Amino acid sequence: MNNKIINWFRYASPQSFYPLAGRMVPWFWALTAAFGVVGLYISFFVAPTDAQQGEGYRIIFIHVPASWMSMFIYCVMAAWAGLGLIFNTRLSGMMASALAPTGALMAFLSLWTGALWGKPMWGAWWVWDARLTSELILFFLYIGFIALQSAIDDPRRADKAGAILALVGVVNIPIIYFSVKWWNTLHQGSTINLTKAPSMAQTMLWGMLLMALCFWMYSIAVALMRARAIILERETHTEWVKQLVEVKS
Amino acid sequence: MNWNSPAEFFAMGGYGLYVWGSFGVTLVVMIAEPFLVRHRRSAILRSLRRERIAEELDQQ
Numbered sequence: 151m152n153n154k155i156i157n158w159f160r161y162a163s164p165q166s167f168y169p170l171a172g173r174m175v176p177w178f179w180a181l182t183a184a185f186g187v188v189g190l191y192i193s194f195f196v197a198p199t200d201a202q203q204g205e206g207y208r209i210i211f212i213h214v215p216a217s218w219m220s221m222f223i224y225c226v227m228a229a230w231a232g233l234g235l236i237f238n239t240r241l242s243g244m245m246a247s248a249l250a251p252t253g254a255l256m257a258f259l260s261l262w263t264g265a266l267w268g269k270p271m272w273g274a275w276w277v278w279d280a281r282l283t284s285e286l287i288l289f290f291l292y293i294g295f296i297a298l299q300s301a302i303d304d305p306r307r308a309d310k311a312g313a314i315l316a317l318v319g320v321v322n323i324p325i326i327y328f329s330v331k332w333w334n335t336l337h338q339g340s341t342i343n344l345t346k347a348p349s350m351a352q353t354m355l356w357g358m359l360l361m362a363l364c365f366w367m368y369s370i371a372v373a374l375m376r377a378r379a380i381i382l383e384r385e386t387h388t389e390w391v392k393q394l395v396e397v398k399s
Numbered sequence: 400m401n402w403n404s405p406a407e408f409f410a411m412g413g414y415g416l417y418v419w420g421s422f423g424v425t426l427v428v429m430i431a432e433p434f435l436v437r438h439r440r441s442a443i444l445r446s447l448r449r450e451r452i453a454e455e456l457d458q459q
Contacts, residue, residue, distance in 0.1 A: 162426065194401070194408075194456060195401060195402075196400065197437065199401060199412065204412045204413070204414060205411040205412035205413075205414045205418065206411070206414035206417055206418065208411070208414075208415060208418050209421045209422075212421055212422060212425050213421070217424070222420050251432070252432065255428055256433060258428070259424070259425050262421070262424055263421040263424075263425065264417055266416075266417040266418075266421045267417065267421070269417060270414055299452060316454045360427050360449070371433075372432055372433050372436060375433060375436045375437070375440070376436045376439070378440065379436060379439045379440040379443055382440070382443045382447065386443075386446075386447065386450070391447065392447075392451060396444055397447045397448060397451055398451070
């Protein structure tokens, strides 16, 4: 074997992933802060007032990133859960559990900021629209995943049960994404998509993309922190955990 | 520049409640979550240290 190639499977073990994640966390926090500062500056001081929605539209600078992350985190969580089912690796289940609460919070923020946008623009905090309802179901899927895992004492079995729930729930992601196309919804169509040029001012687009990067970095940072805590909880009786500096001191 | 005075900035053209309600709650969530994760980490570390001390006492 060529020993110059990085052995990725090395990092599939909690023992080697734990210190690696610890080294990465501060960098992701730094990136979160950097993107956040620039993104917020553009959101409030550079992006112009919207012709139709006035200043109220500025909510989209967090609403859209939170919604994207709620869907993206779910896909990553389901992918880790699926890997865990196939390869039976310990780390996969821990990663899926580490992502779920962050994803749930992103789904919550998406619904919360959406309600605060909906009240002045539509005149209602909530409507049973296809987009809103499928996002609410996503929030419940996260809550269901967390509740199911915490109801099962054996972490390996909890991982398996959670993985099946997560994988079945993936069907909801395209439903959310295409809901504005498939049904006649009150929710506006996507401002950014892969086939057309974005239908918004350049500076607004930049603000949104930078805020999306900020949310992305935040999610990675906080999920890695949680993964480290979960590793310690599950590997309590292993020799390597007992030898850790933070345990010995 | 969009704003002529801080008061105008906070008023957000009449959408103050909605804009600051969104950004405020997001900020609170993003500060609370890492704080809770830290708390979870220190809880498990505390119990690991206790266990180590118990083992050392056993060996004496």
